[in-house]
Amino acid sequence: MKAIEITSYGAPEVLRVAERPDPVAGAGELLIRVAASGVNRPDVLQRKGHYPVPPGASDLPGLEVAGEIVSGDAAALAEAGFKVGDRVCALIAGGGYAELCVAPVAQCLPVPKGWSDIEAASLPETFFTVWSNVFERGRLQKGETLLIQGGSSGIGVTAIQIAKALGATVIVTAGSDDKCDACRKLGADHAINYRTSDFVEEAKKLTGGKGVDVVLDMVAGDYVAREIECLAEDGRLVIIAVQGGVKSEINAGLVLRRRLTITGSTLRPRPVAFKGAIAKALREKVWPLLESGAIKPVIHSTFAAAGEPSGAAQAHALMESNQHIGKIVLTW
Numbered sequence: 001m002k003a004i005e006i007t008s009y010g011a012p013e014v015l016r017v018a019e020r021p022d023p024v025a026g027a028g029e030l031l032i033r034v035a036a037s038g039v040n041r042p043d044v045l046q047r048k049g050h051y052p053v054p055p056g057a058s059d060l061p062g063l064e065v066a067g068e069i070v071s072g073d074a075a076a077l078a079e080a081g082f083k084v085g086d087r088v089c090a091l092i093a094g095g096g097y098a099e100l101c102v103a104p105v106a107q108c109l110p111v112p113k114g115w116s117d118i119e120a121a122s123l124p125e126t127f128f129t130v131w132s133n134v135f136e137r138g139r140l141q142k143g144e145t146l147l148i149q150g151g152s153s154g155i156g157v158t159a160i161q162i163a164k165a166l167g168a169t170v171i172v173t174a175g176s177d178d179k180c181d182a183c184r185k186l187g188a189d190h191a192i193n194y195r196t197s198d199f200v201e202e203a204k205k206l207t208g209g210k211g212v213d214v215v216l217d218m219v220a221g222d223y224v225a226r227e228i229e230c231l232a233e234d235g236r237l238v239i240i241a242v243q244g245g246v247k248s249e250i251n252a253g254l255v256l257r258r259r260l261t262i263t264g265s266t267l268r269p270r271p272v273a274f275k276g277a278i279a280k281a282l283r284e285k286v287w288p289l290l291e292s293g294a295i296k297p298v299i300h301s302t303f304a305a306a307g308e309p310s311g312a313a314q315a316h317a318l319m320e321s322n323q324h325i326g327k328i329v330l331t332w
């Protein structure tokens, strides 16, 4: 099969098309003929050598795919209600930038009715991450307020749409007025340009001084102290990335006076059973919203993976330029 390799750590051009042996599905797994592969910021970190591959995972980049089931563990397929030829999208721990990809059956979901493979490939990584962090760890409830840092990111456009569909008020930050407009169009109630306004002041103003109930943070660093300032009583801060650094000096007094929870997680190294439980919850609570049109795909660009040079390099260059709104997808 053709695949995109990280030939050495470095600039996007280190991503090159290579021939690799076809992978084989083992127990509890299925093999997918990949039509489209989603691109995520963690792929960029991996290409630069800052995100080690978890033990047992493919060294190829790519955390999500969509395509057709070619073969698989018959018992596991039957138990999940899948058969050879079905279109699925899958969360994987690596190996998604390839024409063929093995995935645990438990981490696969049907391509939602009415969605293309390109659209479905944009789903797993952000939907699993947002569900697990905002709704499970962050316990966001109907009627509460969520502050999303980076509202126009792949993660952000997913978090805006699920949170709105489930009855929360959504405030986002983004780095330009255009990105703020795009977030409002997706349903965000308020968007703050973090380059021209102070999100702490704005979030307090927008909540009548109460503060927000949950913050989804992909920045960390000095944002952590500021996020603690704008959390309401019993507020939850969920950290999913440290783009702004790992250290922050916080006011611990606020944490105890307001009974705050500071948590976080990283999805990729978690076991199949954990990811399978998220897949079940998504299928039950979120997939109907995809099929009804309440939640829409947000695809910024697609690139042909096997082109010369590989579209994967262009996709990563675009992601690093931060010009995109929503998802970037590779096609095969």
Ligand SMILES: NC(=O)c1ccc[n+]([C@@H]2O[C@H](COP(=O)([O-])OP(=O)(O)OC[C@H]3O[C@@H](n4cnc5c(N)ncnc54)[C@H](OP(=O)(O)O)[C@@H]3O)[C@@H](O)[C@H]2O)c1
Pocket: 039, 040, 041, 042, 125, 129, 149, 150, 151, 152, 153, 154, 155, 156, 173, 174, 175, 176, 179, 194, 218, 219, 239, 240, 241, 242, 243, 244, 265, 266, 267, 268, 319, 322, 326
């Ligand atoms: N923990 C996990 O399990 C997990 C899983 C998946 C992804 N992630 C992380 O989640 C983040 C988003 O991933 P993605 O694939 O959606 O990437 P992406 O589309 O490239 O998004 C990165 C976002 O970070 C925002 N950002 C950077 N600095 C900011 C700041 N100072 N204030 C507010 N926003 C800021 C950017 O906003 P502007 O362009 O507006 O500046 C951009 O929207 C990445 O850091 C990724 O590593 C974590």
